[in-house]
Structure formats: C-alpha cells, structure tokens
Amino acid sequence: MSDLEAAVAAGVLGADEAHRSLLQATVEVARAIFGAKAASVFLLDEEAEELVFEAVAGEGEDELIGMRFPAGNGIAGWVLTTRQPLVVDDLSSDTRWSRSQAESTGYVPKSMMAVPLLVEERALGVLSVLDRPPESRVRLREVDMLGLFANQAAIALDLLQRARRAREALAGEGRLAPLARVAARLEEDERDAAFELLRAFERVLVETSD
Amino acid sequence: MSAVVPHEHEQEFEEEEELPAWSLPAEAVDRIRVPVTLPEQVTREWAWGGSTGAGVRVCILDSGIELDHPLVGRVDNSVAVVRDEDGVLQVVEDGEGDLCGHGTACAGVVRALAPDVELTSVRVLGAGYTGGGEILLHGLGWAIEQGFPIVNMSLSTTRTKYVERLHELADRAYFRRVLLVASAHNMPVESFPWRFASVISVGSHEESDPLTFYYNPNPPVEFFGRGLDLDVAWLGGGTLRCTGNSFATPHIAAVGALILGKHPDLTPFQLKSVLYQTASNARGGA
Numbered sequence A: 001m002s003d004l005e006a007a008v009a010a011g012v013l014g015a016d017e018a019h020r021s022l023l024q025a026t027v028e029v030a031r032a033i034f035g036a037k038a039a040s041v042f043l044l045d046e047e048a049e050e051l052v053f054e055a056v057a058g059e060g061e062d063e064l065i066g067m068r069f070p071a072g073n074g075i076a077g078w079v080l081t082t083r084q085p086l087v088v089d090d091l092s093s094d095t096r097w098s099r100s101q102a103e104s105t106g107y108v109p110k111s112m113m114a115v116p117l118l119v120e121e122r123a124l125g126v127l128s129v130l131d132r133p134p135e136s137r138v139r140l141r142e143v144d145m146l147g148l149f150a151n152q153a154a155i156a157l158d159l160l161q162r163a164r165r166a167r168e169a170l171a172g173e174g175r176l177a178p179l180a181r182v183a184a185r186l187e188e189d190e191r192d193a194a195f196e197l198l199r200a201f202e203r204v205l206v207e208t209s210d
Numbered sequence B: 001m002s003a004v005v006p007h008e009h010e011q012e013f014e015e016e017e018e019l020p021a022w023s024l025p026a027e028a029v030d031r032i033r034v035p036v037t038l039p040e041q042v043t044r045e046w047a048w049g050g051s052t053g054a055g056v057r058v059c060i061l062d063s064g065i066e067l068d069h070p071l072v073g074r075v076d077n078s079v080a081v082v083r084d085e086d087g088v089l090q091v092v093e094d095g096e097g098d099l100c101g102h103g104t105a106c107a108g109v110v111r112a113l114a115p116d117v118e119l120t121s122v123r124v125l126g127a128g129y130t131g132g133g134e135i136l137l138h139g140l141g142w143a144i145e146q147g148f149p150i151v152n153m154s155l156s157t158t159r160t161k162y163v164e165r166l167h168e169l170a171d172r173a174y175f176r177r178v179l180l181v182a183s184a185h186n187m188p189v190e191s192f193p194w195r196f197a198s199v200i201s202v203g204s205h206e207e208s209d210p211l212t213f214y215y216n217p218n219p220p221v222e223f224f225g226r227g228l229d230l231d232v233a234w235l236g237g238g239t240l241r242c243t244g245n246s247f248a249t250p251h252i253a254a255v256g257a258l259i260l261g262k263h264p265d266l267t268p269f270q271l272k273s274v275l276y277q278t279a280s281n282a283r284g285g286a
Helices: A002-010 A015-034 A074-082 A095-105 A140-170 A177-185 A188-209 B010-016 B026-032 B044-048 B102-113 B132-146 B160-175 B245-262 B268-277
Strands: A038-045 A050-058 A068-070 A086-088 A112-119 A122-130 B057-062 B077-083 B089-093 B118-123 B150-153 B179-183 B200-205 B223-226 B230-233 B239-243
Touching: A015 A038, A015 A050, A015 A122, A015 A140, A038 A140, A050 A074, A050 A122, A074 A086, A074 A112, A074 A122, A074 B102, A112 A140, A122 A140, A140 A177, A177 A188, B044 B245, B057 B102, B057 B132, B057 B245, B077 B132, B089 B132, B102 B118, B102 B230, B102 B239, B102 B245, B118 B132, B132 B150, B132 B160, B150 B245, B160 B179, B160 B268, B179 B245, B179 B268, B200 B245, B223 B245, B239 B245, B245 B268
Parallel strands: B057 B118, B057 B150, B077 B118, B150 B179, B179 B200, B200 B223
Antiparallel strands: A038 A050, A038 A122, A050 A068, A086 A112, A086 B239, A112 A122, B077 B089, B230 B239
C-alpha cells in the first residue's frame, strides 16, 4: 500500500505541477544569485543511464526540457559518479565536449558549476549553473552556496519523482489502478462503504496471517 | 582488458604479520624498533627536502588515467574492476584509459608535485551506475592487498549499505601501511570514506601555492589542500581550469608520496603526524 499512501500524501493530482514549479523556482533563484546565463536540473534515469533536462532557467529554457544525454559523459556525468561538486572555468578548451554539447543543445557554455543532487543515500541528478559573469571569480563560498541550492533542488526532485511513481501506480496498467478506478466510479456514500469493506478485508488478512 | 591481475604482494603481508600483535614479550622489544625517529623539530626540509617521490607507488582509484598525457607521463600499471560472464568481479588489465577525465586530472596533480612516483590506475568509475559501490569496494580491496603506500580517492559513496565494509577496508588499509587520502564533501550529506578516522580527509583552501596545506584541528576534514582555480590534466592531452575538493586531495596524496620517498618506513599514523607538523599553519610548515 506504500504507493497508494504516497499518492494520497502527495495529493497526486496537481502535485506534479506544484513540484515542477518548485524545481523551476530553484533554478531561477540559482541563476539570479550567481548572475548566470542559465541554470538547470538534470534528472538521472537509472534504467536508461541517461540524464534528462527537468528544469531550465535562462538560455535554452523553452527547448531543452525532456532532452536526454548519456549519464556517463561530460561534467554532469563526472559529478554524478564522484558525488563531488565541480567548477570548470574554460570549457572551450575541451573541444570534444563543446562539440557534443553544441550538437545536442545548440548552446556551448564557457563555464559551468555542477553539483550532485543527493537525497539521503541516493543521487537523483545534477544541478548546473552555466556562464557566470566573466569578472566573477568563483570562491569556495560560492561552491558551498551551490551545495545548499542543490539540497533544495534535490528535495523538489524527490517529491516530483514520488508523485510520478504514485500516479503511474494509480493509472493505466499500474498495480493500484483497479483500486483507483473503482474509487473514482463510486459515489461519496458508496466510497465510504467500499473502504469499510476494504478495512474488513484487511482485518481478515491480518487475522489469518497470525 | 585481458588477463586477471595477480595479487603479487600477498606474501609480504604474511611476513609482516609475524610481528608481535597482541602482546609484547620482553625478548620481542628489539623486533619492534621504530626505524624512523622524528626529530625534535620536524621541518619540510627534513620531511621531503630533495625527494621526488622516487620509489613510491601511488594508486589512483578513479575513472582511469589517460595514457600518454603530457602532464601525467608514465602510468606503470592500469587495471579495471569488471564483472566477468558469471557476474563475479575481477581486476583485469585495462587499456581503455580514462572515461571521463577525473582520474587523469588527479594523476596530473600528483605527477606535478612528485614527478618520480610510480602511478597505478585502478578504474572503478564510469562503468554505469548500478553496482558501482561493489566495484569501488572491490577496487579498494585490491589496492590494499597490493600494498600501495598511498591511495588517492577523490570520490565518496552515500550508500549506507556499503559503510560497514568500507570502514573495515579503511581500517585494514591503515594497519597495512596503506594511506587512504579521500575527498571530503562540502555538502550537507553523509558520505564515506572521508569521515573515517583511519583515512586522511581533504577539503579545499583558496590559495594558489600547491605546497600550501593546512591541518584542521576541527575534523572530520583534517587537511585543506589547493582546490581552487587549478589547471588540471584533461582528456585529449589538454588541461581544464577547475575548482573542487577532488583536486585538493591529490595535492595531499602527493606530499605524502614525497615524504615516503625520503622516509619509506613511516606508518600511516606517523605520516599523518608529519603532515600535521609540516602543515602551513604548524611550526614545521614555514
């Protein structure tokens, strides 16, 4: 029942949108604080071993959401694998990386700050901040600050993923879908009766398992 | 990738373990004579003056090392931890170089400060995200069995299920004269192995001198090395200007190698003491 509980807790309907807004707000604040051209959050798709653009502020804001690239590559891949934040200041010297970046996103940044998004013991993705103003030399305080933003973005990303999982479980072929369909079809008073029946069924299960 | 690499140093451990371990009979006192006695004032000149790291084997546990990189030079041995057809982890010779650049960057930092060390690359990163922790543990276990006096670990894991085994490995390393130098995390998360007392944990300072390093009397981060605005070796023979604890760590590893080049008999405990006494904020660091 944990998926259903999560679904209820998250409010499911609309939660997706609210969490996405929280994530978007985080990248927008990160971009503004660092005076950067862009900031984005990548979500790790573990099965496909790909990183997916989940939120973007600034350059590429309209086109990049949903775009994927291999998780083992580039700065983001490095940050994800080592779990260590990294700041790179002259990306143009890594020609291979710049070329592949240009091909996939149409935008080649000169500098990048990247930090892993960690929730408890899981790495969910990467937060990156691109092209701070040329005169702003990065100090360690900025790296620490980026870590704090990452913490916030990781929580938002975690909530978003939970809501998605819950919705998937309740929709279409999901494990809990029949339950959701039945509940949706019942009138208010019938629903109470149906849940009473479910509780009785649960009690029987508990008693027989004893 | 081909042959499985044998554990060539196992024999040495057995000899070492014949030393008194649990108690000290009177006639055994001579056998634990300490080969190096620290002078009244440990200075950098005493610690590593004239040393180039020659004869010291340094292991870079990372994403591999690019071969023939001008800032890294000779890599004496490259291995990778992989799963064979039966899913069993094996250490095999590795011809793939570096898959993401991180290991090459760390190797370049070590080479710059300790030009004559022997470098070994153990590739544990970059081979996907599932089973990464097992690969890391296996690679670390192998490095300890090989008896590398210095192992650079510019990485950490947040998986609590590995903590106990990682802790055991860190302690085993410490007792077998293998010094693990590990990057600290400047984020609000629990990660390992840098939090263990048996390793040396490293964070960054903001100065530009590669031999400036600080001892921190408020652990868990014990030392701060150069980690801001460095030109590190990068894939394709080039460099990249980077900031991060990942690069502060090999600075301390390299200083450790310089010290061992001059005083090869130091134990990890003694080496840590010498690092402390030669730190820029300690008396011998001037």
